[in-house]
Amino acid sequence: MSGAGAPVVTVDGTGLRVTVVAASWHEQVMDGLLAGARRALAESGASWTEVRVPGSFELPVAAARAAAAGADAVVALGVVIRGGTPHFDYVCSAATSGLTDVSVRTGVPVGFGVLTCDDDQQALDRAGLEGSKEDKGAEAALAAVATAVVLRGVLVPGEPAGTSL
Ligand code: DLZ
Numbered sequence: 001m002s003g004a005g006a007p008v009v010t011v012d013g014t015g016l017r018v019t020v021v022a023a024s025w026h027e028q029v030m031d032g033l034l035a036g037a038r039r040a041l042a043e044s045g046a047s048w049t050e051v052r053v054p055g056s057f058e059l060p061v062a063a064a065r066a067a068a069a070g071a072d073a074v075v076a077l078g079v080v081i082r083g084g085t086p087h088f089d090y091v092c093s094a095a096t097s098g099l100t101d102v103s104v105r106t107g108v109p110v111g112f113g114v115l116t117c118d119d120d121q122q123a124l125d126r127a128g129l130e131g132s133k134e135d136k137g138a139e140a141a142l143a144a145v146a147t148a149v150v151l152r153g154v155l156v157p158g159e160p161a162g163t164s165l
Contacts, residue, residue, distance in 0.1 A: 003126075003134045013046030013145040016073060019066035020048055020141070023056045023078035026120075032127030033077045033113055036137030041075075044145045048075075056080050056114055057091050060098025067108035073144040074102070077137055078114040079123050092116045109147035113140025 020037055022030060034050075041048045053062045056078030063074045076099050082088040095114050103110040113136050117123040128135030 009142040011146040013044035016046040018046045018048040018073045019071040020050045020075045021062040026079040029079045029123045029127040032129040033137030036128035036135040037141040040138035040141040056095040063102045067106040073109045073148040075111040075141045075144045111140035111144030
């Protein structure tokens with residue numbers, strides 16, 4: 001199972017402003033991912049807004065805009081299912097490297113909730129729906145909030161205490 005070894009994350013995200021960027025392909029699975037992310041963010045105490053883009057390929061540019069607009073953390077949600085075309089590899093690679101680049105370049109954590117699956121069943125198993133084995137939308141949201149909290153506590157060398165990255 002893909003989630004073996006995942007940590008149990010509990011975090012207080014009170015005061016954090018999070019942007020959820022979500023693709024639109026594979027509606028049922030996306031509904032599950034979004035519901036999981038919303039649930040986790042509400043439980044953490046963070047506030048959030050949601051932005052929809054057409055496909056996972058468009059997630060990085062939306063994440064970059066959210067970071068530039070002042071989000072403390074971004075949660076990126078998408079579903080890519082392997083088909084008979086090379087699109088799978090291109091879309092997965094663009095989403096993965098693009099979101100990593102946004103996060104490292106801006107210093108704003110991006111929770112990676114993009115499912116890259118061989119088939120529909122694998123995606124449903126990870127969607128946080130009734131009967132799913134995993135809840136990847138919630139996991140991505142908690143990872144983003146937990147990382148934003150950690151980064152707030154990382155001091156800048158040579159700067160007064162309380163100045164964080
Ligand atoms: C083109 C495409 C394909 C084949 N499959 C998916 C998918 O499974 N999941 C997804 O989020 N997006 C897919 N897309 C659309 C691309 O992400 C993108 O929206 C288009 O190539 C237009 O830029």
